[in-house]
Amino acid sequence: MLTLSMNTQTILAGMSIGLFVYYVIKRMRYRLPPGPWCIPLVGHYKIYSSPEIHVKIAKLAKEYGPIVRLSAGPQTWVVLNDINSVLEAMVKRKADFAGRPHFASGDMFTEGGKDIALANYSASWKFHRKIAGKALRHYLQGDLLENMIQDNMNKFLDKMAEEKGPFVFKEYVDLMVFHQLYTICFGEKRPVDDPEVKEFIKLDNDLSEKFGAGFFEDIFPYLKNIFTTAKWKVFLVLSEEVLNILRKKFKEHKETFQPGVNRDFIDSMLIAKQEAKDEGDEAVLEILDDTHLVQTISDIFFAGVDTTRFTMDWFVYFMTRFPEFQEKCQEEIDRVVGPHQPSMKDRSKLDYTEACLFESMRLSNVLGLGVPHMTICDSQIGGYDVPKGTTVLINFWALHHDPKQWKDPEQFDPHRFLDENGKMKPIKPESWLPFSAGRRVCLGETLAKPEILLMCANLLKRFEISLPEGVKPNLEYHMQGFGVELPSDYKIVVKERSG
Template sequence: MIDVSINTQTVLAGVSIGLVVFYAIKRMRYRLPPGPWSIPLVGNYSVYTSVEVHKKAMELSKKYGPVLSLSFGPKRLIILNNIDVVLEAMVKRKADFAGRPKFTSGDLFTEGGKDIVLSTYSPTWKLHRKIAGKALRHYLQGDLLENMIQDNMNKFLNKMAQEKDPFCARDYINLMVFHQLYTICFGEKRTVDDPEVKGFLKLDEDLLNEFGTGVLEDLFPYFKDIYPTAKWTKLVDKIGEVLAILRAKFKEHLDTFEPGVNRDFIDSLLIARQEAENEGDEAALEKLDDTHLVQTISDIFFAGVDSTRMTMDWFVYFMTKHPEIQSKCQEEIDRVVGSGMPSMKNRNDFDLIEACLFETMRMGNVAGLGVPHKTICDSEVGGYDIPKGTTVMINHWALHHDPKYWKDHESFDPYRYLDENGKMKPTRPDSWLPFSAGRRVCLGETVAKPELLLMCANLLKRFEIRLPDGIEANPEYRMIGFGVELPSEYKIVVTERVKN
């Protein structure tokens, strides 16, 4: 009996020493980036659980340098805090940083990484990104996007015009963007008060508000099997509801699909599958099963809906805060379109509005710390080694507030993007990167920019928007996830500029 106990202790001590030596040797092999001391296994708890993680990381980077190393529970997490190291990692190092780390809640939502956003760098990810990109480009042809936006906006602007008391702009913006994505993805045009769309929006809001900061199971995955938290159980239910809706939409399309007829994004995916079938491309067909296609729809819907509605929310906030800039935008719209409606062909003449959108994207931190990357091989950045399998994040906030690139970075100043003739400067500012860069650059950038521009121009053409009398713009903001900021709840009043 005594012998067994001694043996067990010896074995345990041996294993512990072995592990310490293993990690010490591993550490010595690499020149790892520096960071603050952390509690073993728990990590830099006060940083990664802070709602202002992006600001804390930027502060720490002043001491430790732009490549900041933190411990996220038992795992290493690197945060890149300036444009040089971000471009080195994401562009210069080609695909080295293009992987995605697995995490428990992400796996649940993506049915094991079968989507685009959270799936790691692989031939399957490449194929789905290619197909989804082609499907999105379809909306940039002719006046498809423009007609859809105008049709949709008119419904909501008419309803806004009926508001006599101060109202929450966010409620309208959220629905507007949701209806837009309903048309793009599902080919559906629904009435403004449609309960299904409202229910879907509520599900999305619940997911962001309740789970945006993650669940314990992301740090300690085995909890979900032995003692799942109440939060995890609720998350499983909510995600189940979302996926059931998407699967039903997909099934409706499968049942009514006619080869060669492209009604919407889902049909574009079915056409891509049909083409692979016609070409007898077995390798592609294997990757184009129903689960993968539903996951691609989920990505386009949610990546599109959340970033766009939050950007629009910030735009309205800044316009009410800076009425003098709003008036200048309206002068620009009137000068360009006269009594007509803003359209895609005016796009290159809306310089000030575009500059306001650029500035909105710089200051409204809708991407937070972006989507986590993972190194797929041993690599380097900023003179440090980054071992294979390390999680790496981009601090978009730090890039957009770097005093080296932004004068008065706390001020909303759209004129910084314009030349002396009031035209947008030909190159984007060096440290402006809301859509990220490299292999994983946002897939929707080319749709999001014209979509947002048209929505903002249509809104300002129709209304003068202001805060209710006696109310000042609230400088506070609400954090809803890993560094993602939204303006605090605010109400606006609208006055019609031109009676239709």
């Protein structure tokens, strides 16, 4: 027993000395970005373990500059807090920063990085993304998306119209968006109270809380094989349940797939793969196996679900607190759309409504820190060295609240996005990056923007939305996981509009 204890101490001491030497050599070799002092191995625990990590890092940027170095356990992180450093890294040196670091939880959920969002930068990743992009273009042709959105919206707006008093909008938006993505990805139109959809919502909420908050195993991955936490065990079970649902949906589509018939996004993926095979690209069979395709569907489904429902929740939250903006949106929708239901052809004329949506995305900050990048070679930002293998994060909260870029950044003001004629500015503000930039720009951006705008326009066309009588507006929020801001719980009242 004494020998075992001494061996353990020797190993730990050796590791500590080795890491210290590595740290000193690295500091001498590179001109690293500045950052606060920390305890070796432990790192800046109070920062990386905080749900408000994005706010804490933004405060550090005021002291150390826009490029801040932190330690998350033994890992080095570099966080970019202004638009200039982000554009230099992600656009000017985009290939250098296109990698993804390995996190134990991400590797587990993506079955070894076989998705697009978390997979490392490589030739196979570029090919995989190209096929997925082609599938999205297939899907967005014609009026397929528009019809799906309108059918789903009508179903839930009718249900909302039955509410006679205050109700929690979040419960409706969760159902609305999950049904929407069920139709987009799986081609399924399910009943309003469908138990499978409700169970999937619960799974995703549970998984978001576990995944979003991060894991001890992500900071110290080697410990998951020595001491497995209860939280990690729950995560493994939830991940497998979710992936089994997606595998089942994909298998059903493969068995009923007909070339040339496009029912939904899964079919679009199968069509894109078939076209690549027909062009004689033998690499398709090797690279794009069923696991890769299931993981692509997972990316589109969960990115679409969470981005859309969180954004819509914030949009309604702001519309109830600023009824004057809601009224202007409704005036525009009535003028542009008339007595009909809003459609995709109206999008280019719904400038004020889109500006309110864009401002909701700026001020709400659905994701404080983006998905981590990793340098695939030695590089530089702002005159500082960033060694190969460094984790690099974009602080979107800092970008969207930067007083150098936004006048009164804490105020909700859709006019930021409009020109003097009330039209959307042809070039959006540089520091507005909800979908990121560069090689890792969000794959689903072309799907998400029109989808969310059409859903918001349908909602405001049908209802006047307000807070319950006697409830004063506020702008409070709560944190869900790693830098994710969501509106504080609130209820709304809806009133059918005429015309």
